[in-house]
Amino acid sequence: DDALSIREITPDNFKIGIYIADPGSIIDYMEECGCKGLYNSICERGLTLYTCEGNFPMMPEGISTDQASLLPHKRRLALSLHFNMDKLGNLISDIRFEHSVIENTRAYTYEEVDSIIQKGKVNKGVYKLYKLSQEIARTHTPKLYDDRWDSHKMVETMMVFANKNVARILYERVPEEVITRLHNGFNNNISHVPEHLSKRVEIMNTSAAKYSRVLGRHFGLGITFYTHFTSPIRRIVDLYIHYLIKRLFFRGK
Secondary structure, eight states: OEEEEEEEEETTEEEEEEEEEOHHHHHHHHHHTTOTTHHHHHHHHOBOEEETTEEEOSSOHHIIIIISSOOBTSEEEEEEEEEEEOTTSOBOSOOEEEEEEEEBOOOOOHHHHHHHHHHTOTTSHHHHHHHHHHHHHHHHOGGGOOSOOOHHHHHHHHHHHHHHHHHHHHHHHOTTTOOEEEBOOBSSOOOSOOGGGHHHHHHHTBOOOEEESSOOOBTTTTBSSOOOOSOTTTBHHHHHHHHHHHHHHOTTO
């Protein structure tokens, strides 16, 4: 679903790119070519299910694993966010959307990224992104930050940052059309929990998150504006948000 880029402009100015696969454009094209009802069938599924009996994809496999997937060394459509940050994770430019064609240069495994991190290869863009993601978490999503930082945390932080800011930008423009993600917090009060278990118990004791047309806080992430934008191949809400962005920012282009 996603790819990341970083370019160092100066030691205190980094250009960041977050690229999300654009299956919506492929769906539109296929419907125009005669695959009528494709979008409706995807809406009926609503999401990809992962079960002990196998995976049940929301989209046809040809789209989800090939045509829309940001495979290395393949030109692919993407909906992208670009912005500049300083080394402390502060935004020093506006966030802008781009409807892009990208070519992913490298597909890393989490283990490969962790190896780069552990070896401290400071000349690597991956390592710079890793260090910057820690500052982004501290500044923008402090509930995500802890001392055990690895490749999973790096990617999670960048995706949460994207979802948070997409929600904010859309809510400023069309608040009545945005689908937000709400999380109300604890089911019941908890107390007398050993410190080393407190985070795990907190997660287990919180109510389920839900989608809404009403702006509300996501307790688990400590965020007011939040939506789902980064997984349009496997969640219908993300695909809806993609269509909304394209209508608002790229109409006629």
